[in-house]
Amino acid sequence: MLASAAERLLTHYDRYARALPWRSPPGSAPPDPYIVWLSEVMLQQTTVATVKPRFRRFIARWPTVEALAAAPDEEVLSEWAGLGYYARARNLIACAREVAALGGFPRTEAALRELPGLGAYTAAAIAAIAFGERAVVVDTNVARIVARHNRIDRPIEKAGDEIRRFADAMTPTDRPGDYAQAMMDLGATVCRPKRPDCAACPLSADCMAFAGGDPEAFPVAKARLERPHRHGLAWWIERNDAIWLVRRPAKGMLGGMAALPGPEWGDEWPAGPTLTSIAHGFTHFTLSLHIVARSEPIGDGWWQPLNSISGAGLPTLYRKAVDSVVTRKEALAA
CATH class of the missing domain: 3.90.79.10 (Nucleoside Triphosphate Pyrophosphohydrolase)
Structure with missing residues (x-):
């Protein structure tokens, strides 16, 4: 991505960033890493609308990672009920206790990857948003933007390395946390899976799928398998x-x-x-x-x-x- 395109995206984010309870406003001091970590774990395969009230309840009940680490398993699991994907809750408990034992969250993507339940995306998101490290943050929204921007004609699951290379080239050194959140917002509100609002997109001038007139055709859908x-x-x-x-x-x-x-x-x-x-x-x-x-x-x-x-x-x-x-x-x- 051209530097000017990244600048356009950040300018768009400065104006249209979503106000979310776990987010600091554009250009302000980053949020506590505990806030970033908790929100990212909750948001995995769960909608923002569902997470917002549950996040507030968690923070009110356990305002620090040390408080969460000290909570009985049953209380945390009970509070998680209804959010689904319950392995996340078990990993949440294990990670909180390890972080508390360490005296705080590690500050680098590589060290964050060593924590229980933190995959590549979550570690990169915390590193960028909480600690200002230039990290390549690729979630489903970002992967869709990259696939459209570069007209990648394969399903995301088969183009992971290619998408990551493009995402790395697109990521600026300046304001990495805001940039990561800007990409997330763009995918959630503009570059949507269906009916993308290309007229409002700050990246449309560089987007190959938009130039081709068929942005909704990308990324290519994977074959659906019937569940047993x-x-x-x-x-x-x-x-x-x-x-x-x-x-x-x-x-x-x-x-x-x-x-x-x-x-x-x-x-x-x-x-x-x-x-x-x-x-x-x-x-x-x-x-x-x-x-x-x-x-x-x-x-x-x-x-x-x-x-x-x-x-x-x-x-x-x-x-x-x-x-x-x-x-x-x-x-x-x-």
Whole structure:
């Protein structure tokens, strides 16, 4: 990218930067690395609209990385409930404790990569935004901009090295944190996956896809694979307007999260009558969860009053299951 194009992008960012609770205004002192790290972990595969109120709650509850490191696992996992991709929460806990033990976040991209759960993108984002290091920050939005700007006619997944080379050439030394966030904003608000607003784009003069008249054709879409389907069984154990909940094993799907008890999921439809069944989609498979009544508690767990179910920290799958059973019971009682 020509230096003038990077300058145009930063000028655009100075005027149109999104006001986000984890971001410092353009040209101002960088935010605390804890703020940057927490927001970047939350934003992985989760929308800004979803993250904003949850981020504020996290910061209010654990205002420093030391406070988060000292929190019990169960409290952090419960607070994370509903954000999805729960391995992020387990990595969050491990990383917070390592950073606290180190006395603070490392200041370089290379050192940040050594922390639990920090991949190339997150480490580069923290290095650039929090510490002003020139780092090549490539998320999905940035990859889309680069693919269009250079008219890369392969899916992003197959053009990673090429996209990174172009992104490196595009990254200026001046204001690396603002530049990284400017690219993120451009991809989120202007160079959108569908209906990109090329007329408002500060990079359109250099964009090969725009010049070709077909920016929406880039990046090339990868072939969609059909996800396998599984079935799961969960037991509904109710007593005195409370239900029996357990905590899933620390490793594996929804690791460490509160849940209805039940065996591991498989490919067969469970035999016997069900109270209800719900459908849920994960990244690599879809699931039908069948809820079956049972009389006695099983496993280590606790009685959770139904009138305070929102405080149980249930992930979306099990909250959907509880809501479905409650709705069905109310309909039968009417």
